[in-house]
Each structure stands twice: as structure tokens, then as C-alpha cells.
């Protein structure tokens with residue numbers, strides 16, 4: 001009997017949810033309320049299941065997403081999520097079937113890229129995805145950090161920190177998030193549901209514990225950043241406070257706001273440790289501390305994976321710091337985006353067209369995602385053998401064109 005891969009009907013959605021939970025090693029039960037909530041936010045036309053007789057044995061869903069590019073532009077993405085195959089049906093090609101159906105539909109729709117956050121590193125490279133951004137997480141030993149607690153809440157730049165609540169964050173947060181996307185590449189947009197879930201509304205997958213919220217206002221009165229964080233309640237035998245503050249969400253679009261929010265978090269009495277949550281690897285946090293060794297790196301891990309579907313749009317949607325031209329041979333075994341392209345770029349704009357000229361650099365489509373979002377050095381990729389230099393010195397020229405002062409990063413997990 002063959003296993004059928006197709007979209008899921010509304011009546012099949014509860015079973016699809018149970019299959020999803022089984023695949024993610026969560027208890028395979030789902031309440032009616034949760035099904036109703038998830039159904040309201042799922043596009044069934046983009047929700048795939050694999051059916052073995054009448055049992056759902058694989059899940060796969062995608063949705064429309066906007067992703068910021070270098071220089072503040074944006075690309076429409078096919079965001080892929082909730083990918084599972086039941087343990088009974090693994091390694092029989094079900095993921096490959098669902099992926100090729102979804103990527104073909106995305107290409108047909110005209111999406112420029114597909115995105116996902118990978119459960120395990122080795123899964124998605126074979127489908128042309130490259131790890132376009134990385135995330136770091138730090139644990140700060142506050143007592144060793146050396147920040148002056150007298151400045152907590154009263155930054156020297158004339159701005160201020162105010163405590164606030166989820167309702168206010170739902171009002172001011174979206175603009176802060178949009179402004180972040182304008183200055184950092186790789187930021188995925190957060191929809192209304194994301195703001196609700198992040199502030200305690202809607203169906204929560206874990207019991208909700210109200211966090212603390214604080215926001216930074218510049219001297220002008222504009223909100224430039226905010227943080228939500230939780231704290232535990234731990235004291236040691238000598239009656240010393242050993243509490244940990246854990247950042248749930250910190251979004252800031254100016255360096256002043258980032259500095260002020262970290263300073264605030266690292267100056268709260270009773271807090272001995274601050275866990276940063278996932279941050280851009282070039283977050284100012286460690287170097288902001290008078291003793292950077294007080295920030296221990298807990299995590300350094302791949303974050304947003306990108307699959308380029310439209311080379312021209314991807315390369316024309318970003319800015320370039322210098323003038324330069326390159327002919328790129330993009331190999332794509334799946335035939336979705338490959339070809340030879342000439343990129344003429346300058347700070348005034350870029351044009352990318354198909355060409356038959358000889359190539360300067362040749363690489364698989366996965367490397368284009370890594371280069372286009374500016375995170376990785378073309379020279380390093382060439383040294384790794386992931387980029388082939390067919391014209392001497394081309395990797396160094398690509399390095400100057402593609403690299404960005406801020407590493408790409410998205411604070412949102414999907």
C-alpha cells in the first residue's frame with residue numbers, strides 16, 4: 001500500500017496535530033480548544049500530511065513570511081515548520097516528498113526564498129538550504145560583570161528604563177521589531193498572533209507565567225527597545241540570593257537601547273545570573289561588561305536556514321557597501337534556482353541578470369543563502385572548498401561585496 005502525501009482536510013486536523021506531537025516526542029493528546037486555536041491560524045492549503053491507510057504518519061506546514069535583507073529591504077519567504085515523520089515511517093523518503101511538493105509550490109507562487117529553523121543540522125542541506133544566520137546565548141555572572149548598578153534605569157545618555165506590561169508591549173513592540181528589521185538582515189516578521197502568544201494571550205503550549213517587561217525610551221521619548229524576562233526565586237544556605245533572570249524577548253533597534261537594557265538586566269538586586277536567550281552572535285552583551293569573562297557562552301548554533309528560490313530577487317533586494325561585479329555559477333541539483341548570473345553592485349543599487357560569461361565563483365545554491373545574508377566570509381567558504389574560485393581573487397572581491405557590519409539574526413523562532 002502506498003503512502004499518500006496531500007493537504008489535510010479540517011476534519012483531519014486533530015489527527016494531524018496528534019501526529020505532529022508524536023513526531024516531536026510530546027504526549028500525543030490535544031484538546032479541542034487547542035485544535036480550534038491552531039486551526040484558526042493554519043492555512044490548510046499549505047498543511048501537508050502523509051496518509052498510510054487512514055493514519056497520518058507525517059506532517060509539514062508552511063506559511064507566508066517576510067525576511068529582512070541587508071540594507072533594510074525584505075523578501076517574501078515560504079516559511080516551513082512542524083515537519084515530522086512518525087517513527088514507524090522514517091527514512092522512506094516522506095520528508096523528501098513533502099519538501100519537494102512545498103518548494104515547487106513556493107517557486108510557483110513566486111516566493112524568493114524558503115526558510116526554516118532546523119531541529120538537527122544535517123537534515124536540510126540536501127534540499128538546498130544553507131545556514132544563513134547563527135545564534136549565541138550567554139550566561140552572565142552578574143557579580144563579576146562589573147557594571148555600575150547606579151546607572152540601572154538611568155542610562156547616561158538621557159534615556160530611561162520604565163517597567164511596563166504586556167498590553168503596552170503589544171502596542172509599541174511591533175514598531176520596535178520593524179525598526180530592528182530595517183537595521184539587521186535575517187529578521188523574520190512577527191504577526192499579531194506572535195505578539196499575543198509572547199505576552200500571554202491565546203493558547204499557550206506551556207503554562208503561562210507572567211514575565212516582567214521593561215522598555216527603553218530615548219531622551220526624545222521614542223521607545224527604542226524593550227525586554228521581557230522572568231526570574232526564579234532561589235536563595236542559598238547562607239541566605240544569599242542566587243536568582244537567575246532569563247530573557248524571553250529583547251528587541252532593540254539602537255545601540256543605546258541595547259546597552260541600556262543589558263545594563264538594567266545585569267543590575268537588578270537579587271539577580272546573580274542573567275541568561276541572555278538566543279542573541280545575534282555579535283550582540284554587544286559580552287563586550288559591554290567591564291569583565292567580558294563574566295559572560296560565559298552557553299550556545300553557538302545555526303539559526304535561520306534559507307533556501308534561495310529566486311537568485312535575481314535575492315541579490316537585487318540587498319544593498320552593497322562597495323562597487324563591484326561578479327559572475328556567479330549557482331548549482332542547484334533540484335533545478336529550482338540554478339544558473340549563471342552577473343551581479344553588478346554598488347552602494348547606489350544592484351542589478352543581477354542571467355549571463356553566459358565565464359564564472360568568477362561557483363558554488364551550490366545553499367552557499368548563496370550564506371553569502372547573500374552577509375554572515376559568512378567568501379574567503380573562508382573558498383578555503384573550506386564550499387565556494388570554488390574560478391577567477392583568481394574573486395573570493396576576496398565577493399568578501400568585500402557581501403559582508404555586513406551587523407551579522408544577520410532573527411529573534412523569532414517558528
Ligand SMILES: CC(=O)SCCNC(=O)CCNC(=O)[C@H](O)C(C)(C)COP(=O)(O)OP(=O)(O)OC[C@H]1O[C@@H](n2cnc3c(N)ncnc32)[C@H](O)[C@@H]1OP(=O)(O)O
Pocket residue numbers: 023024080081082083084085086089090091092093094095096097116117118119120122123126
Ligand atoms: C522545520 C522543522 O520543523 S525542524 C523539525 C524536524 N523534525 C524532527 O526532527 C522530528 C524527528 N525526526 C523526524 O520526524 C524525521 O526523522 C525527519 C522529518 C527529520 C526526516 O524524515 P524522513 O522521512 O525520515 O526523511 P527522508 O526519508 O525523506 O530522508 C531523506 C534523506 O535525509 C536523510 N535524513 C533524514 N533525517 C535525517 C536526520 N535527522 N539526520 C541526518 N540525515 C537525515 C535521510 O537519511 C535521507 O538521506 P538519503 O537520501 O541519503 O538516504
